[in-house]
Amino acid sequence: MLALALIIFLQNPTPARISFCAVGDILLDRGIRTSINAENVDHPFAKITHFTNQFELAFCNLECPVSAIGKSTGKIYCFRADTNFFSGVQNAGFNVISLANNHIIDWGEQACLDTRRFIEKKELFAFGAGKDQTEALQPLIVNKNGLRVAFLGSVGAPLKNVIWPITKSGPGQATLAQLIERIDLVRNHVDYIVVSMHWGTEYEHIPRSHQITWAHALIDAGADLIIGHHPHVLQSIEIYKNRIILYSLGNFVFDQRKLYQRQSGIFSCIFKKGRIDSACFHPVMINDFQPAIAQDTLFEVIAEKVNAISDEYNAVFIKKNNQLFITDSGCALYFDVPIMRTKIPGLTILVNRSSVEMYDSCGLLHDRLILQLDQEIQDCCYTEDSAGIRLFALIRGADPQCGDFLGQFRINAQGITPEYCIENMKYRFWKILTADIDCDSVPEICIGAHKKGTLESSVNTLILYRWSGANFHQMYTSSKKLGPFVDFLFKDIDNDGLDDLISLEPCSTGTYEATVYQWLGFDFMKYRVMITGLKQAWLSNCDVKRLVFTQ
Helix, strand or coil: CHHHHHHHHHCCCCCCEEEEEEEEEECCCCHHHHHHHHCCCCHHHCCCHHHHCCCCEEEEEECCCECCCCCCCCCCCCCCECHHHHHHHHHCCCCEEECCCCCCCCCHHHHHHHHHHHHHHCCCEEECEECCHHHHCCCEEEEECCEEEEEEEEECCCCCCCCCCCCCCEECCCCHHHHHHHHHHHHHHCCEEEEEEECCCCCCCCCCHHHHHHHHHHHHHCCCEEEEECCCCECCEEEECCEEEECCECEEECCCCCHHHHEEEEEEEEEECCEEEEEEEEEEEEECCEEEECCHHHHHHHHHHHHHHCCCCCCEEEEECCEEEEECCCCCCEEECCCEEEEECCEEEEECCCEEEEEECCCCEEEEEECCCCEEEEEEEEEEECCEEEEEEEEEECCCCCCEEEEEEEEECCEEEEEEEEEECCEEEEEEEEECCCCCCCCEEEEEEEECCCHHHHCEEEEEEEEECCEEEEEEECCCCCCCCCEEEEECCCCCCCCEEEEEEECCCCCEEEEEEEECCCCEEEEEEEEEEECCCCHHHCCHHHCCCCC
């Protein structure tokens, strides 16, 4: 039993995945203030915390500054929350906070900026407001569980350029062109882009034409998910080009009392490498300022409404328990997205699970390579040279008895050409990247794998390949000098031109330590321990730039 427990502990936490949920507006003032003062800071979330805390990333729109400073702007509806009130938001699991709304500046520039600082000091993620429009519209990039997710927030029409001068500190108020520019800035460097839009007309269930125009343009530019808020009611859910648009998720913690203002919902999904899985809408009813998962008749009423307002937007809902799975007319319960994107002059390259595609500047298909029906790309990386791009892909077949493939593809203006494919019968591959460990300016191919078919399959192995043109040569397989590990990456720690191996290794205490190894030309040598006591089995969950050497 002890040996088995150790094997399970050593297993790499693949595949890369993030559980995600999103809600609409959270207000911590007015009626909510009264409720908190009468009860406690957790009271508004008491009936929903058990649900929202299940997710690794949980998004909300914070509809008020949280600060002890600033000066009221004198608006009719002018909100501000006490700083201790925010503990309820944090305790409910919300850790991705949009500040791009018309109330974040209710107490002026100082309170707005103080709110962002306050949230970030709690080691949570805040975006959508800043000292100027450059900072307010700067995409927030979250690294977690082997994936990179970018969040971008803005106030949209009809509020944009009305609520606050863009020359002052405050929320992002972007034009459509500016949002597309920001998406293009990060598109090839992240797995997912989530755009938060504070837009639309209050108390209308159907989006206005400008919302639809903007949403489609943002998806066309490369956004993967759009989350809307501000109308204080639910709006349509749309499936457009295999992407989900939530035009408005309505209120969440709010003090409005009419029935249609209290009908709400939570969106949830699983972000995976190349796929949005299990997209769901969870009907929510707000009673006495407390949101709760809707049951029985309340569930049916909200589900019927969501179906009705989404009827013309290519969204299909499949009821199961107290949730509505979101799909389209094809009824698939997942939405494929590219595993990797990159560009060469005049052409965009998309690597999908089942194909590699090239598009010209007009969006027309230039070339496509389709894998065999039972094969899927698990992960990939690439290098650039004078001949174009060389793509290295980990390919898995449906038959668990077969080995995984390392494939190489040459990509240039002429098209996509498969050059070489190695089948490794012993291993399952789970991660691939490139690194120059010997300073010869030719990156090595570095693969994380584990043996299959025996109890030893949980012990991870590092395999390195040299390559020249279309040829591969295996140069290294994990030796005893490399400790058991659950994740790895390569980084030039000493700025000497050599990429060092950073290995995340389990400790007897149940935590992990990041250990650095240097390449000796034939094997790795343990160099130093960077940090100990890590609780997450992913290096991407740590800010590696901030890791320091232990003594």
